[in-house]
Amino acid sequence: MAVKQADQKNKLRAFYDRRHPRYNLMAAHWHFLEAAYAGGREWFIENIFRYHKEGEEEFGKRRERAYRFNHTKEVVDLIQKYLFKGVIARKEDGTPDVVKEFWKRATLSGHDITQFMSSSSGSNSVFGRVAIVVDNNMKLATTEEGAARPLSVAEAKQSNFRIYSYIVNAIDILDYAYDEDGDGGLLWIKLREHTRDDADPLEDTGDVIERVRLWTRSEWILFEEEEVKVGRRTEKVVREIGRQAHDLGVVPVILHDHTIEAKPYEAPGLIDDIAYLDRAVTNYLSNLDAIIQDQTFSQLAIPANAIAAGDDMYSKVLELGTKRIFVYDPGQGSTAKPEFLSPDPKQAGVILAVINKIINEIYHTVGLAGERTKEDNAVGIDNSSGVAKAYDFERVNSLLLTKAQSCQNAENKIVDLVCRWAGVKAPEEDLVTYPTTFDVMRLVDDLVTAEALAKLTAPIEVRREHMRQMVEKLFPQLADDLKETIRKDIDGWLEGTDVLLAAPTAFGGQKPTAAPGRQGQVTSKSPNKQPASTSK
Known part of the structure; x- marks a missing residue:
């Protein structure tokens, strides 16, 4: 019996400590990315480096003076701003009530689904991958045989039943496995959680407790x-403190990636390289600060023969208004005078050029070069060519499209899990659709384009396709049957109509009369103008 208990104890310990090997290697990197995004004064302690000629005291003071514009956070927030600027279409017709309620309050703190997905998208931009857990606040009811069953509608209302979701970042995703022979979904997943012992303000300790689910x-x-006493010593023992069955048939956890990737255990993040470039900029700025300090408060150099024997050198330094002094031997018979030494100002120019180059690369990497100015925020937007800006737009549009597809897939999977928890049938079609383009053209611009196409007598099918895209912007949440009706109307739009009549403003509201001109050209005759006389 004791042997079995020891074996069980060792198995629990091995399970509790186990982590996927790849995630073990990435843990330090993820901690750095998290700190780079969060910022704060604590970040400078680990990420400001001493240069080789610097003393301990000077390094400490330079680190206290260090400052930083958080480009890492700026890039993530800009992508989030563009991603959720468009309209996310969530179908209302035919959607279960439990899903609609979940969309209104997707978290325990009351955030709606858009806010929750924005938070999840921002987190996977930092870590590359996060886990979305869909859970509920009630235990499942049981049948007479003891099997778990979903709550009825009456039971759910009576018990204030709620389905909610929360995010677990990559640092706390410890291990998981896929069903390679079945549907490819998760077989199991091991997540780390943190809770605080703070229910009772007087009796509880307030300590943060780490758990594994x-x-x-x-x-x-x-x-x-837990810590338990074994004889005279204390050791940590892993214990099971809770268990609950569910009848979902799936693991209620979704792995939400920054972009859609085929790798099962890896997902690159948005700031994998940007965070390190950002750190380099901060260190160069700190070195530039040291140069400015030395340039402003230059070092005093005094010939050794200028200091008489018995003089108090510290008093002389105070009289000259500085706390640092450099004494040198001017040579026999020299009449050298005291002077101030300062670094070469060209060094500052080199550092500034490197800083600007790195900052430009940070934003250019993700196609956000237009968000930065040519030199700094006081100069104005850079004057890149239209072609260069077009390529930047295509880069960021491609990034936003892949992120939107990832968010759309994750949110539709969330809908399925919500329906499973509520015991209702999930809709067969996707209820959520994210934008497929992120251009800056507004609806007013589309209307101007439509008028221009009419004036140019563009082909009918071109104008129909443009109208289809306008309908998506005008009515993103239309039911499928209404969309199909409008689509049929557009398919028959302008059918049997003279294309030239479709743009009356181009010809003063009149249909031109076609007449053959020279070399087969088509010209128009004015209805009020008489043909020229052929008589001599």
């Missing part, structure tokens, strides 16, 4: 590490 396709199990 294992989600499977049929239940979840919660483990915690």
Whole structure:
């Protein structure tokens, strides 16, 4: 019996400590990315480096003076701003009520689904991958045989039943496995959680407690590490502190990636390289600050023969208004005078050029070069060519499109899990559609374009396709049957109509009369003008 207990104890310990090898290697990188995005004064402690000629005291003071514009956070927030600027279409017709309620309050704190997905998208931009857990606040009811069953509508209302979601970042995703022979979904996933012992303000300690939760396709199990006394010594023992079955048939956890990737255990983030470039900029700015300090408060150099024996050198330094002094031997018979030494100002120019280059690369990497100015924020937007800006737009539009597709896939999977928890049938078609383009053309611009196409007598099918895109912008949340009706109307639009009549403003409201001109050209005759006389 004791042997079995020891084996079980060792298995729990091995399970609790186990982490996927790839995630073990990436942990330090993820911690750095998290700190780079969060910023704060603590970031400077680990990320400002001493240069080789610097003393401990000078380094400490330079680190205290260090400053930073958080380009890492700026890039992530700009992408989020563009991604969620467009209209996300969520179908209302035929959608279960439980899904509509979830969209209104997707988290325990009351955030709606758009706010939640924005938070999830921002987190996977930092870490590359996050886990979205869809859970509920009630235990499932049981049948007479003891099997788990979903709550009825009456039971759910009576117990204030709620389905909610929360995000677990990559640092706390410990391990998981896929069903390679089945649907390719998760078999199980192991997540780390943090809770605080603070329910009672007087009795509880307020300590942060670390736990591990294992989600499977049929239940979840919660483990915690506790200190117990074994004889005279104290050791940490892993214990199961909770377990609950569910009848979902799937693991209620979705892996939400920054972009759609085929790699099962890896997902690159948006700032994998940007965070390191941002750190380099901060260190160069700190070095530039040191040059400015030395340029402003130059070092005093005094010939050794200028200091008489017995003089108090510290008093002389104070009289000259500086705390640092450099004494040198001017040579026999020299009449050298004291002077101030300062660094070469060209060094500052080199650092500034490098800083501007790196900052430009940070934003150019993701196609956001237009968000930055040519030199700094006081100069104005850079005057890149239209072709260069077009390529930048295509780069950022491609990035936004892949992120939108990733968010759309994740949100539709969330809808499926919400329906499973509520015990209702999930809709067969996707309820959520994210934008497929992120151009800056507004509806007013589309109307101007439509008028221009009419004036140019563009082909009918070109104008129909443009109208279809306008309808998507005008009515993004239309039901499918209404969209189909409008689509049929557009397909028959201008059918059997003279294209020239479709643009009356181009010809003063009159239809021109076609007449053959020279070399087969078509010209128009004015209805009020008589033909020229042929008589001599």
